[in-house]
Amino acid sequence: MTNSTTSDLGLGAVFWITLKRDLLLAFRRRNDLVSPLVFFLMVATLFPLGVSPEPKFLSEVAAGVVWVAALLSTLLSMDGLFRTDFDDGSLEQMLLSPQPLALLVVAKICAHWMISGLPLTIMSPLLAVMLFLPDGAMGALVVTLLIGTPTLSLIGAIGAGLTVGLRKGGVLITLLVLPLYIPVLIFGTGAVQAAASGLPINGYLAILGAILALGVVLAPIAVAAALRISVSN
Amino acid sequence: MAKSWKMPKWFYQLGSPRWFYDISSRLLPWFAVAAVLLLVLGAAWGLAFAPPDYQQGNSFRIIYIHVPAAVLAQSCYMLMAVAGAISLIWKMKVADMVAKSCAPIGATIAILALATGAIWGKPTWGAWWVWDARLTSMLILLFLYIGVYTLHSAIDNEVNAGQAGAVLSLVGLVNIPIIKYSVEWWNTLHQPATFTITEKPKMVPEMWVPLLVMVIGFYCFFAVALMLRTRTEILQREKRSSWVQQLVEGK
Numbered sequence: 001m002t003n004s005t006t007s008d009l010g011l012g013a014v015f016w017i018t019l020k021r022d023l024l025l026a027f028r029r030r031n032d033l034v035s036p037l038v039f040f041l042m043v044a045t046l047f048p049l050g051v052s053p054e055p056k057f058l059s060e061v062a063a064g065v066v067w068v069a070a071l072l073s074t075l076l077s078m079d080g081l082f083r084t085d086f087d088d089g090s091l092e093q094m095l096l097s098p099q100p101l102a103l104l105v106v107a108k109i110c111a112h113w114m115i116s117g118l119p120l121t122i123m124s125p126l127l128a129v130m131l132f133l134p135d136g137a138m139g140a141l142v143v144t145l146l147i148g149t150p151t152l153s154l155i156g157a158i159g160a161g162l163t164v165g166l167r168k169g170g171v172l173i174t175l176l177v178l179p180l181y182i183p184v185l186i187f188g189t190g191a192v193q194a195a196a197s198g199l200p201i202n203g204y205l206a207i208l209g210a211i212l213a214l215g216v217v218l219a220p221i222a223v224a225a226a227l228r229i230s231v232s233n
Numbered sequence: 234m235a236k237s238w239k240m241p242k243w244f245y246q247l248g249s250p251r252w253f254y255d256i257s258s259r260l261l262p263w264f265a266v267a268a269v270l271l272l273v274l275g276a277a278w279g280l281a282f283a284p285p286d287y288q289q290g291n292s293f294r295i296i297y298i299h300v301p302a303a304v305l306a307q308s309c310y311m312l313m314a315v316a317g318a319i320s321l322i323w324k325m326k327v328a329d330m331v332a333k334s335c336a337p338i339g340a341t342i343a344i345l346a347l348a349t350g351a352i353w354g355k356p357t358w359g360a361w362w363v364w365d366a367r368l369t370s371m372l373i374l375l376f377l378y379i380g381v382y383t384l385h386s387a388i389d390n391e392v393n394a395g396q397a398g399a400v401l402s403l404v405g406l407v408n409i410p411i412i413k414y415s416v417e418w419w420n421t422l423h424q425p426a427t428f429t430i431t432e433k434p435k436m437v438p439e440m441w442v443p444l445l446v447m448v449i450g451f452y453c454f455f456a457v458a459l460m461l462r463t464r465t466e467i468l469q470r471e472k473r474s475s476w477v478q479q480l481v482e483g484k
Contacts (some may be wrong), residue, residue, distance in 0.1 A: 175383055179377050180407070
């Protein structure tokens with residue numbers, strides 16, 4: 001491929017190519033795809049076993065348990081976001097490419113969300129039923145996860161970008177990213193609990209949406225900067 | 234072409250480790266004396282002479298440690314993020330070293346604020362810890378400090394460690410407005426902020442003047458601690474330059 005043909009690619013085309021490449025790579029390693037979901041299920045199973053199987057108690061904590069499990073499961077898959085690209089050198093090629101790195105990062109995060117956050121959201125009603133979440137709150141849980149999990153992927157990517165060059169990135173990434181996840185967790189569970197007690201949740205959804213909007217705009221720039229630092233290491 | 238706009242000369246001088254080392258050795262005694270005087274004065278005044286609170290009695294006196302620590306823990310994070318941004322944009326060595334020195338100091342002060350808050354909470358609320366918005370935000374601030382510090386120590390290359398820490402602290406800066414607005418968002422146990430610059434304090438002057446003295450004293454102490462750490466950092470990183478070698482050899 002000559003240089004002129006690569007720079008002729010429009011921004012949209014680059015986005016689609018990166019997205020398709022990452023999805024293809026993910027589907028070639030199906031085990032890695034399934035393990036965060038199984039982890040999600042197992043963490044949620046630990047709570048009735050560890051605390052109490054009482055339906056009344058479980059229905060109170062269900063929103064929190066599902067959200068915390070989703071958060072940890074996203075975090076678990078985060079470390080792999082740039083790791084393989086860094087190891088085989090394709091990350092350096094992305095940095096050298098004439099297209100903006102932030103755009104490639106958005107495409108990669110988008111692909112990551114489609115294989116982690118989206119399946120989690122689809123699976124969440126199953127966990128909600130197992131944990132006796134009130135029926136009225138089911139919709140709120142799915143909607144908040146749908147808005148919240150992309151934010152988790154965006155914020156997590158910053159941690160992944162900062163630690164990709166390090167040997168023990170996996171533990172460090174949790175230390176860096178978990179504090180930043182807390183606002184999303186608070187508003188996500190707040191919305192579900194409000195819905196369970198029959199209150200309107202529009203305000204919570206608006207704040208979650210605002211955080212997502214802020215994340216979509218700012219996080220890719222931070223991730224791009226982080227990747228440039230990590231690769232120059 | 235965009236118009237070229239020059240930063241003033243002193244701004245660049247600030248970036249030279251040697252210049253910073255010289256100026257800080259002249260400033261250091263002044264800040265150290267001011268810190269000792271203000272802290273002793275403020276502590277004696279606040280702990281012994283200020284009138285007791287009509288509701289909380291003498292237990293409120295811990296405010297003279299708690300509030301300055303909490304204020305300082307937040308502004309230290311601001312300084313760390315701003316210094317990090319300066320080092321990212323203008324590639325200034327000193328800004329990078331200041332940002333690095335902020336993390337452990339800030340973490341210590343955040344722990345002090347949390348500990349004094351817990352001690353104050355026991356007689357007032359009847360519990361060491363409550364999951365109140367402001368306490369939680371301070372805890373998150375501590376986590377952010379720990380994250381920046383750990384990231385610094387995990388990366389071997391000093392320059393990359395500084396840049397990575399700067400990016401992380403800028404991202405964490407999002408947390409500061411959340412701390413500020415958490416009181417209004419969740420509106421729980423904690424009393425609203427004691428000090429605001431724009432409004433007249435609701436406390437009587439006999440109570441808030443010593444508090445102000447303590448806050449300024451804490452800032453002076455912070456300046457001393459920061460300068461000492463940054464100077465050590467300068468000596469370590471610039472150990473190959475001739476002026477440091479001359480300094481260490483003594484003449």
